[in-house]
Amino acid sequence: MRTLEIDFVDVGDDFLVARMPVTPKLHQPDGVLHGGATFALAESVGSAAAYLFNKTKNPMVRGIEMSGNHLKGISEGFVYAKAKAIHNGRTTQIWEIKVTNEAEDLISSCKLTTLTLPKK
Numbered sequence: 428m429r430t431l432e433i434d435f436v437d438v439g440d441d442f443l444v445a446r447m448p449v450t451p452k453l454h455q456p457d458g459v460l461h462g463g464a465t466f467a468l469a470e471s472v473g474s475a476a477a478y479l480f481n482k483t484k485n486p487m488v489r490g491i492e493m494s495g496n497h498l499k500g501i502s503e504g505f506v507y508a509k510a511k512a513i514h515n516g517r518t519t520q521i522w523e524i525k526v527t528n529e530a531e532d533l534i535s536s537c538k539l540t541t542l543t544l545p546k547k
């Protein structure tokens with residue numbers, strides 16, 4: 428989180444939003460945001476949302492599957508990831524994470540499945 432400068436910027440009854448600056452250190456060789464950095468942002472906000480909106484005490488949350496489509500390149504500014512639950516079960520959760528730029532153009536559409544177990 429610190430390495431990528433990810434900050435949480437908004438939370439609601441059913442969503443969590445984080446942002447990340449797009450700088451040359453996150454670029455792929457042709458100068459646009461690397462898909463791996465985008466996935467790191469998406470998994471970070473989705474996993475945090477799974478923890479935040481969990482119905483059990485002291486949960487242990489792990490991402491178990493991630494998929495996504497990168498739709499538009501970006502080389503500077505900020506990207507925002509908004510996580511909303513598609514399914515928020517006791518053990519498994521599925522999160523839709525939309526990654527947008529500052530103009531709210533869709534950059535990537537991601538889906539994260541998380542597993543939640545009680546901490547021992």
